[in-house]
Amino acid sequence: MEAVAKALHPDSKEKRYCxxxxxxxSKQLLVQVLELPFDSKSRKMTDLLKTFDGLDITKYANLVSQKLKINQDIYYYDNEHKNYYRGLQVMYQQENENDKQESIKTIRDADFEVIPQIDILVVxxxxxxxxxxxxxxxxxxxxxTGLKFCPHCNSKAFDPKxxxxxxxxxxxIIQCENNEGKIVKKVKLDYIQKPFVPHIMQNKTYQYLLSNGRQHEFKPTQYFITYDLETVPKIVNKKFGKSSxxxxxxxxxxxxxxxxxxxxxxxIFFSQQDGEDFIVQWLNQLFKEAEQVNADNQYITEACTIDDTIPYSMEVPIVGFNSSRFDISLIISQMQ
Known part of the structure; x- marks a missing residue:
């Protein structure tokens, strides 16, 4: 509590606190926060402090803010990046109707009620x-911290570098001053209201069929390609000793x-017997086959021709077996 007491009573030209x-x-604040049934100068307080280990500022931050009616910014030190950062921000919240009525009365008596803002460093x-x-x-x-904070909201920080x-x-600064230091979230609506239907808006084919009353013609992707790449581990470096x-x-x-x-x-099948560039040969053949698969997935008219009026830009699905972690890197390295 000494840090909170020092933050609430900083030294000035008129007054310096010993x-x-x-x-x-800090003893008075401790009695107020913990609601102790005795005075801060009593004998019981002296006995309590002999075995008192102190308050964990991060655990009791909300309680301290509510009891003392203060806002807290708690900072920590990052050993990895060698800098200070704000890790916790605790704001005072009105708990019940009595506090709200008291706050309204205070605001009527004065232009506004100022909630003290303190900054605490935890090491x-x-x-x-x-x-x-x-x-x-x-x-x-x-x-x-080396950062420049907004003087109105005290939360937004900027790097001068x-x-x-x-x-x-x-x-x-201009926006925050107009909002009186409050965070104002605005929802920007579209000029023309649109329903949230990603399964329609992100599929041009279904979007076209639905707009023309032909959604019953929509069909799933029927044709696809699969592949399986066989590999063996090869030792490229080894060492034996104390550190093997x-x-x-x-x-x-x-x-x-x-x-x-x-x-x-x-x-189709390609292996080392077809040459060291067998993966390139396989890719060339794969793209040729993909053209036919893409054509077969198109929508066909009654005359057995591709219906160009229906937009179709779906990618050819190529499914690999156990390839997401290892095999795909061997394939990408061969693509030109």
Whole structure:
């Protein structure tokens, strides 16, 4: 609670707080937060502090904000990237109708009610295999984090090193000042209302058939291609000793495909016997077969010709077996 007390009572030209004053204030805040049944200067408080380990600021952040009616920005240190960042923002919320009525009365008496905003830095350390959190009051969060914060909402941050810093900062400052520091979310509606039907809008074929009252003619994709690539592991590097390792690389042996079209089922097979570029040969043959599969999937008129009026731009489905993790890299490396 000393960090909260220090943040709520910063030093100024008129008043500087010594350590004893901050400790005394923190005791009063502790009694208020935990609703202790005794005074902060009583004997019971002294006995309590002898065994009191302190409050975990992250666990009791919501309770502290509600009891003290403050807003908190809690910062942490990132050891990996060597910088400070805001990890938690706790805002004071009105709990019941009495608080709302009191707030309305306060607003009537004054132009507005100012909720104090404090910044806390939490540093974690290990002592005797136990994690200990230390809380500190932040005097200047911009100097600590190296970021420029909006003076109105105190939540939006900008990096001064960014090339668009000045532009983005000025735009946000104007908007935030007009909104009185409040986050205002606006919903932008289309000029013409459209229903949310992705299964129609993302399928040009079904969209066309539905608009012309021919949705009963819609058909699923019937023809496709499958493939299976056979590989064997090949040792490319190994070492034995105190630190042993053995590295493998997949080596392609053969590839087989099955093509299903209107003429029936066709199978093609390529292996090392066809040359070291057998994957390239297979790809060339695969694209030729895909043209026929794509033509067979088109919509046909009564005259047995392709109906050009119905838009059809579906990709030819090519299904691989156990190929998503290993085999696909061997295929992509051969594509030109």
């Amino acid at each position: 350590n004893n004053e901050i400790i005394s204030i 974690e350390s290990i002592w005797e295999d136990n994690k200990i959190s230390h809380a500190f009051a932040i005097a200047n969060k911009q100097t600590l 960014d090339k668009n810093y000045s532009r983005d900062y000025e735009i946000h 390792y053995q590295m493998y690389e997949l080596f392609p042996l053969s590839v087989a495909s099955t093509i299903r079209n209107k003429q029936g089922i066709k199978k």
